[in-house]
Amino acid sequence: MNIGIIGIGNMGYALSVALSKSKEDTILVYDRGKYKVPKIKNIKRANSLIDLVKSSDTIFVSVKPNDAEKLFDEISLNVEGKTVVSVVALYPYSKMVEKMPKAKICKIMTSIAAETGKAPVLAYCQKELFESLKRLLEKIGEPYLFDEKIIDALVPITGSGPAIVAYFLDSLSQYMLLAGVEKDLAERITNLVTYSTSIYALKKDVDYRTLIKKVATPSGITIKILQEFDKRTLKGNVVDSIYSKIKEYVKL
Ligand SMILES: NC(=O)c1ccc[n+]([C@@H]2O[C@H](COP(=O)([O-])OP(=O)(O)OC[C@H]3O[C@@H](n4cnc5c(N)ncnc54)[C@H](OP(=O)(O)O)[C@@H]3O)[C@@H](O)[C@H]2O)c1
Incomplete structure (x- = not known):
């Protein structure tokens, strides 16, 4: 499977390392600035944002909340039928659905300790989507399906x-x-x-x-x-x- 990660800062870097543990997956990464790519065989740099989106089945978004708004607008036309997993803290699920109505969306919260593969991963999405994402989320840690309100309330524990x-x-x-x-x-x-x-x-x-x-x-x-x-x-x-x-x- 091709997995894309947008935003390779603290969180995106950790996610890329965790997700690369499945050797059958290719992890495409992209950041608008200068960024460090982990030296792991199946992690590859994408040439552009749109290249990443077009080549990925599942796209993780790991940019700051202020940048998320514009980014979701930018990718919305190219995510039809794809899965978008957002790790953006406290960004409302309903706004993502509004911006990317043709994508399958999951909101998750975890931490930079996801790099160890042992972090809690709280998710809010449809149960069916959660089940289909479990294989990936288990690379990050222990996934749990939760209400959005609880996920937001627990950011100080799970994220911080x-x-x-x-x-x-x-x-x-x-x-x-x-x-x-x-x-x-x-x-x-x-x-x-x-x-x-x-x-x-x-x-x-x-x-x-x-x-x-x-x-x-x-x-x-x-x-x-x-x-x-x-x-x-x-x-x-x-x-x-x-x-x-x-x-x-x-x-x-
Ligand atoms: N850090 C944590 O411990 C933590 C824990 C849980 C959740 N989160 C969530 O994870 C997200 C990322 O946090 P972070 O700490 O990893 O932030 P970060 O270190 O600032 O990384 C975000 C990266 O995304 C890049 N970016 C912004 N807009 C972009 C775009 N349109 N296209 C490509 N790249 C773009 C940024 O580039 P610039 O440098 O140019 O802005 C930056 O390199 C946040 O939403 C945060 O709420 C973070």
Whole structure:
């Protein structure tokens, strides 16, 4: 299958690497500026936007929301019968349908960590289209069909997730600097803790509270630290911060 990706910035690059794992697919990429193409055999540079659109069966759009409006207009005449998958955050599905009425459209949300093939992929489209796209979406990670409103509300977790997680991990790593560990090693240790914890939780299927209970024994140091977090309403502040910003975009 020929898959096209328009916009090879942070997100488009990650998608191209993830999707190239199917050796039976050719990934055509295009960006209006100078851009880096991953050195992978089945990823090829398209000569022009229209070349990419005409040669692809499924087209991923990964440009900023401000550029999406014009881009959908530009490609609309050449996407008849094709599938357009948009990763543009918070861009309404109904507007895409209006602009490209003859295309099959799917709106997805994932993150740059899609490059690992392990990211959550939330999708909004017709169930039949979702089923036919599953093979591709599974190269990016774990696909789920959701309501559009939920997809938009979850952008801070699914799309912004790597940055938000990195923000918190940075504070753990900064603590290690205080303890005298140099930055690279502190970040490596933080990553290993996070990675092993995620694998542990996924494999054992334990929820967060059970996991905390296993570590935070009644008289140990962990419980004292967590109680201090609670005293400073850390968790509540995190929830409030996300909520106060997303409600500027989505009615919850
Ligand atoms: N970054 C993330 O973590 C993330 C996560 C989830 C979803 N997303 C979504 O992914 C989309 C892309 O984000 P990004 O961070 O990858 O942005 P980015 O790094 O700025 O990449 C977008 C690329 O698309 C190019 N472009 C714009 N209009 C184009 C056109 N008409 N034809 C061809 N190329 C065009 C841009 O060129 P110029 O440099 O000339 O503008 C740029 O190189 C956004 O809609 C965002 O909401 C991003």
